[in-house]
Amino acid sequence: MSAVTTIGWIGLGNMGTPMSRRLLSAGYPVAVYNRSPEKAVALREAGATVAASPAALLTAAEVVFLMVSDDQAVRELFTGPEGLLQGAGPKKLLINMSTVSPGVSRELAALSQAQGHTYLDAPVSGSVRQAESGQLVIMVGGEEAGFARAQPLFEHLGKLAQHLGPTGHGNLAKLAMNTLLGFQAQGLAEALLFARQHQLQADDLLTLIANSALGSTFIKLKGEAVLADNYQAAFALKLLAKDLRLAQAEGLATPLAETVVQTFQQAEPALGEEDVIAVLKHLERA
The missing domain is CATH 1.10.1040.10 (N-(1-d-carboxylethyl)-l-norvaline Dehydrogenase; domain 2)
Incomplete structure (x- = not known):
């Protein structure tokens, strides 16, 4: 990764907005995408750029976080039209912080790996107050090398990030x-x-x-x-x-x-x- 990691963030709900804002406040260049574009306005005004699609976001960022509602939403973001996996550039780190099934994480990890990317499942414990203050607990499944790569970013989001084993163990x-x-x-x-x-x-x-x-x-x-x-x-x-x-x-x-x-x-x-x-x-x- 470059000296200053470029971040992509997908999902600007109750949790995604304060979490992405913390990375922006820490000095990282952040691009955001949300299916409802009006939710990106406040982040854009705070200095984030807004991507036109998940694919465009992946092309622009080295590390992409996702914080969305369920299996269907995250699968569509990866594999749908203009989805993440249609973006350009090798060796991206894809960090899914959504609470989804272990099975969908294993599926998306395999698809990501086939394109040279690394996938981590990294759901969190905590709600809006902890997201705003960077006091979340982050539970991580996936490759240890990917976890080490993500750790400096997790430090801005949570008080603890723990690697638990292979893909799906965070879920x-x-x-x-x-x-x-x-x-x-x-x-x-x-x-x-x-x-x-x-x-x-x-x-x-x-x-x-x-x-x-x-x-x-x-x-x-x-x-x-x-x-x-x-x-x-x-x-x-x-x-x-x-x-x-x-x-x-x-x-x-x-x-x-x-x-x-x-x-x-x-x-x-x-x-x-x-x-x-x-x-x-x-x-x-x-």
Whole structure:
């Protein structure tokens, strides 16, 4: 790579925008692409260039990050008309930070390798606040040489980037972590509903939890959201429902997991755009 790595970024949603902005603020030349071009305006005003297509982005950049919603979206970006793999130039590093299935990562890694590129799956733990502050946890699958090449860039995005093994292992780790996140969200919701049933104050229960071994950043943030009646999505319920389906497809079939998967699938039609802790509202109505 050159002395100053040229960056391409695809996907300017709630996470992709602050993450790409951090690389831009760190002094990297950044080109962006988003299917809805209006989402690129703020980055362009901050100094990024806007590519006309994924193929044009790959031609212009040495390292391309993707942060999009699902398997279908990322596959289309790689293989569709004017997709990434139609771009020019050898030995590009393609870093897919989306939460997708391990299978699609293995498929895209093989296609990338056939054209001389390196593919990493590198999903993240954390939401918008952590993306803005560079405090994400990044879990990486793929070649160790690719991970070493990406590490200086990961340092601007997260507090930890860990290489976990071959392609797909980053995705598997993310599915395991989001399974636990689902357990915690539903568990917190059920505890709060139980407290309400017996006229215990939610803020009192949350204070007790925060000062016990059960306290965590997740419980704190989601508890505060419930107290404020604020269900604006930091991590949308529909995305967790999707991740739980992916985990189930990879063999997740334990009793607690089956219950949580079912709960979030049932909650998704009405509450999918709200935060994961909106599962409380679904359980309240059940």
